[in-house]
Amino acid sequence: MIPQAIISQLPILQVIVPLIAAPFCALLGGRNRAWALAFAVSLVTFAISAMLFASTLDGTVLSYQLGGWAPPIGIEYRVDALNAFVLLIVSGVGALTMLYARESVAYEIDERHHGLFYSAFVFCMTGLLGVTITGDAFNVFVFLEISSLSTYALVASGAKRDRRALTAAYNYLIMGTIGATFFVIGLGLLYMITGTLNMADLAHKLVEHGDSRTLRMGFAFIVVGFGLKLAMFPLHLWLPNAYTHAPSAVSAFVSATSTKVAVYLMLRFLFTVFGFSIPFEVDVLRTIVLPLALIGILAGSIVAVFQEDLKRLLAYSSISQIGYMLVGITLLTPGGLMASIIHLFNHAVAKAALFMVAGAYVMQAGTSTISDLRGVGRDMPFTTAAFVVGGLSLVGVPMTVGFISKWYLVQAALEQGWWPVAGLIVLSSLVAFAYVWRFVEAAYMYPTPDGVIRREAPLTMLIPMWIFAGSSIFFGLNASLTSAAASRAASGLIAASSLIWQ
């Protein structure tokens, strides 16, 4: 068994293992050596987050003091039900994408860049894990930058296939930096009020301090900053290009984790740090975030219907799915939060599968344009079947995870008497059906164009793809696992805030 000494160090190991491994990936270079190390590291981090998840199952909150400095002076890592769940998603998606990446990256990226690519990949994972695990607000910024900078590099590495990746990465860089800056400005304002950066301490002192214009400014900056990071409509403009032109493995990983971590941050700051101690915070959510989320749900889906490129279609669908999570948050009820958190997981699983499918097409058919993929259902039956499963989950068909989250979300909206919102969610499912169907129709109902030869994707891509596709059915049938974790996390958040819930 693992000695107790190591168990108590798990929170720091979660971050430090990939952080140390990343530079070595760059040194090892090509020929699968960098990949092997990255894959091994991703497995270890997954194991660590699984252990962390297991140890928070009973409701304990792990606290780790960096360098032995007690908070609020020192940096604290805190693992509770919510972020243990998110850690598990990030590292799980990371490990499976790494398996997938070997073939896909070998095809899409020059071998001399492999070392750097995997290094950036592991850095990105480190950043996302760090953001999630830390209990220190400024530390969030640091890790956010680690993950963002490496993501810019990863997106830009798609330039071999498509030069537009460079512009996409540049745009993303500008937008991401603005987002991060907004966050720091907001954080600075909070620091002005409280003189502390530890989240728990911040929460405590903000309540003591009460309402002030500075606090409102800080809140506005932070919400808009995170809104940008999580691609809230209309701050989503960086996302479609970044996801479309990035290498496929990156699209799969980033789409499943990066926006989800941003949603987590939003939850953490809204509930744990700000805690809705002043009515202004509720007003912002209800009058600004909610309408935007609703517009995003519909507009994202409709734009997706008209897209010609599969990856771009999926990117727009992400924008609409993020809208669902935001709606769940703005409900400010345990039910809504739970729907949001469960959708975080469900969407990560489904989207990872879908982007992996798109990547397999890029590799085997050389394109992700829908009209060029006609008849692909016969040539690549397993890959395309995975798309159907993932697509059904986006639509929210019963027996897939998408249904579970939509069910909870509709329930939560009805609980509040928000009929139009519930109606809109159902309506957007119909639109989602339209864009999923567009591809399914092309893939199955049209003959293969003459002279096109496509072979089924290799096993190392099919396996992770189908693990995700399979999970989106498994957790759709057996929702008790995820819903229990989500409801634990939701009640933790509600308890930490000043919201009074009957």
Next chain:
Amino acid sequence: MTDYFMPSLIYFAAAAIVPFIAAPRLRATFMLAVPFAGFASFATMAYGTYAFMPFFDFNLKIFRLDGLSFIFGLIFSIAAFISIAFAWHIRDRLEQVSSLVYAGAAIGAVFAGDLITLFVFWEGTAIASALLIWARRTPGAIATTMRYFTFQIASGLLLFIGIVLFYRDTGSVAFQHMELDSLGTWLIFLAFGFKCAFPLMHNWLQDAYPAATPTGTVTLSAFTTKLAIYALARGFAGTEFLIYIGAAMSLFPVFFAAIENNLRRVLAYSLNNQLGFMVVGIGIGTPLALDGTVAHAFVHVIYKALLFMSVGAVIYRTGTAKVSDLGGLWKYMPWTMAFCIVGSLSISAFPLFSGFVAKSLILSATASSGHIWVWMALVVASVGVLEHAGIKIPYSMFFGHDRGWKVKEAPLPMLLIMGFAATLCVLIGVFPQTLYALLPYPVEYEPYTADHVITQLQMLFFAALAFALLIRFNIYPAEYRSINLDFDWVYRRFLPNVLRVVTHYVTVIWRVYARFADRRIERALMVIYRAHGPQGALARTWPTGSMVLWIAILLGITLGLAYL
């Protein structure tokens, strides 16, 4: 039995195995055994609720066996057997798998003890049946599939919303008798109505059924609408409103069937009309009427399958089902003709055939419940049935104008299964008490009383006489024309002319409205496309400046809110 048992699983398991059986004959034989296994699995079980499954906060009751679900399970098993046997020569795996899944889902829905399970199987029938139409693989059939699927999904969506609302109102998802007193139950009612092809919701039926393969149509005709009948009988028995819907349903398709050229579409209209009788029975809701509905559903599935099979056999040999192309086949397909006539006599409710024993239950129940106008409507509709299904179908295929077809008799497997169905029609007609013994409510009823038989025969003979007179009346002016052409004239010229006058104004109004709506929709789509299409404002992503502008605007608004 284990906790998760349900008969539909047998069908699904078979559907999963079938594609991997390479030998075609073995595959067909294997499929043929499935309905037997399915029926045997619940035939001897005691009534009760068996399989439970926890799902969210609900305890789903997947398998409920009682009088009503038992007989519908039996009906669907027979229908599955007939349609699988008729498709003996089919090698297309897609068609085979989807017909198995379709039958399985329909049977699963019948045994559903709660609305959520019902919904899952409800959607299952929608998807599987759409695939069945698609299996014809012509561009027209694919387009039809999409239209059909839209209707089915609309029904599923209504059902889903209805269930959610119903659950919120009552806190229960049990599938029991409901009252039309809330939005939720109304939506559920509408969802059932869609699948039942209520008037004005019926077009999918005439559109889709003739578009499938000849074998696929036989399968389609059995399940979807009868599932809706079951659901209505379970949920809304005794709803007054249904009586009038049913009466309208039994009347209006008669006219359309009369002027229709495509025989499969004639049968589709006739299906609509038969459903009308059943819906009336549900609306009356007395034990006698419900028994009538169930009995009618039972015999209807068999004779309607028989008629579709005879048309299917003709299509199989000639490649067409158009009245204008067919005729004089009796010399070449005598057995098919004989079976077809048995089906026609059954659907026209001649005494000693199965339609009679079922329809008289409904008519008696209608008369005894005092709905005299409805009763008269049903009688008029029965005359219409005689005209389009009883006379037109066999007449135009096997007699009428000889178009010079020289074809072989239908293949033996087809003849065997048609013979089986025809035998059932006669047996039920001669020994009605065996059928009555299966009905959910104990009922003392004797169809072969003197007044029943005489009333029915009077009606049938006078109806036939009316046609004969018309034919005679029209023979004389046309000197060299044969009877069939004159008869053609009745339903090709005379009735359309009458109808044309009646429908002219309706059509004009409808067209104006449709054009208006069309233009509206087109314009709305253009607006959506302009905003959301690849070149649209909402899909534009490149200029970095515009993104930053958005951030500034949003921050500005949020900060502005702080000053309020």
